[in-house]
Amino acid sequence: MKISLISLGCPKNRIDSEVIIGEFGVSGYEITQFPEDADVVIINTCAFIESARDESRKIIKQVVKLKEKKKSLLILVCGCLPQLTGSSLLDEFPQIDGIVGSSDFHKLPDIILKLKKNKKKITEIRTPDFIYNSHLPRLISTPPSYAYLKIAEGCSNHCSYCKIPQLRGEYRSREIKDILNEAHNIAEMGYKELILIAQDTTNFGIDKGERTLHKLLKELTKTKEFLWIRLLYTHPAHFDDKLISIIENSPQICKYIDLPLQHTHSDILKRMNRPSWEQTKPLIKKLQKAGITIRTTFLVGFPGEKEEHFNKLLSDIEEFEFDWAGAFTYSCETDTPAARLTDQVPFKTKKERVAKVFELQKGITHKKNIERKNEQFLVLIDTKEKGHSIGHSEFQCPEIDGKCYCSGKLNPGDVFMGEVKKVKGEYDVEVG
Ligand code: SF4
Known part of the structure; x- marks a missing residue:
């Protein structure tokens, strides 16, 4: 029997997918990366904001299309989307055979056996309390250079905009x-x-x-x-x-x-249920003084964010010159405290603000990359592509930040000492 798994979302979800594949491997199933060749397709979903839920639904629809051609195909959806929707996902997509919440994905091989025996739809969703351990088989899917390790699950911070504590449970x-x-x-x-x-x-x-x-x-x-x-x-x-x-x-x-800051105006941070800027600023100064590269993320267009709040954010980004920064527009999530705030920011304003953050940050990252010229550093090679070996340095996180393009015959997992020869595009560098 052939299994195919489609993994969506962040590296935390990716580890769950690696455990699912590991479990199927030891249970004697054949794994295929092509859903059209599979007898069972598992979709490990993300649901923490609307765009992630849209993406999950788009993929489910694509797999449902496969089932129209191959009636025997079993479709299982696991992770955050079923954890959020419960059994209504089965009403929305009657072609799905089973839904499994964020704490029961390790039971999937047993669930498939039950499905084959009883031919009845399965719902396995409960309050999340599970975390994987080193005894569970896990098939690591990252390149030979790096692997993720999840040290805890869930979150008890309750930032006012975030659904994660509902989807993943309390911190453990x-x-x-x-x-x-x-x-x-x-x-x-x-x-x-x-x-x-x-x-x-x-x-x-x-x-x-x-x-x-x-x-x-x-x-x-x-x-x-x-x-x-x-x-x-x-x-x-x-x-x-x-x-x-x-x-x-x-x-x-x-x-x-990686230090997500979300904002730098304390009025907004208070509404977010996050630490104040006065509390965080000394930490940033300390880390920067110690020569530590900072990657951060900002959430713009949070309810109540006025021009003055946003301008403060821009001026702090300019002042602190974070090495890497991403930005998201606020997504109003039902059943979160922030969704009950009345002064929501118009969609157009949110889009304009996020674009401004990216524009500003692009210049800062470019400048930082130029400043690294003539500095020797190690590059860990991740992959090979079109005659280049591509890797990352200590100051770049794979999959998130810019990359190092290296010439020469270097293979994934190799380590190479070099220096920036040229800044390439917006975020990458050529190293020789
Ligand atoms: S945004 Fe806040 S509540 Fe959500 S996962 Fe991060 S720390 Fe936890």
Whole structure:
């Protein structure tokens, strides 16, 4: 029996997909990347904002079309979309055979057996409480250079615009021992970079009494096979000196932090239920002083965002010159506190503001890339494309930031010392 999986959304969802494929692999199923060749198509969905839900529905419709030609095809939809919609997704798409929430994807092989036996539609959705562990099989799908490792699941921060706590449940950390076990397995497979992810990596341990990311990092750096250990999805209120110190002083930990700020005006941050700018500003200064590259994201057009708030954001972006920044327009999500705010920003204004942030940031990133000329740094090769080896440095996160284009015969997983020869396009650099 052939299984095909379509994975949507962020790296956190990607790990769930890797566990699903791992489970099917050990259960003796054949895996195909072509849904049209499969007997079962699984769609692991994302639903955290409207555009993600639209994308999930678009893919479901495409797979439903396949079923029109091949009646025996089983369609299973798992992850955040069914977690959000519940069984109404089966009413919307009667061709779906089973829906599985964000905490039951590891049961998919059993669910398929049940479906084949009883031919009755299956709904497996409950309050999310699951997190995978190192004993579950996982087929890593990233290039040989880097692998993600999810250290916690869910979120308890309750930013006022965010649906994640509803979709993924309250924050729950994995056991340090289990994470180390998985990291050891990843290192043995030859991956050079370990990328730690969670909805909020800096909250690690809080559900067990105290934040212990610094302890986890200290233990992880004992695995000498990793060239780099990178931290994504941090929260500005959850850093402390112990954490900053280990990032600063361990050569293996990337001098790179993904620190979503969302805004820099404290009125807006308060409405977002996020830490104030006065609280966050010293942290940014500290990280920048320590030579740490900062990648951030901004959310523009939040209810109540007036010109003066937005202009403050632009002037702070100019002042702090973040190395990398992305921006999103606010998406009004039902059942979130922000959706109840009355002063929503018109769609056109949101679009104009997000474009302004991108325009401003493009110039800053370009300037930063030029400043790296004549600086020697290591590049980890991720892939080969049209005569180029393409990789990333410590100051670039794969899949998110700009890339390094290198000449010469370098293969994925190779490490190369070079310097910026030319800035290429908006975000990339040529390294030689
Ligand atoms: S930190 Fe805020 S934005 Fe991020 S997942 Fe948690 S609630 Fe959502």
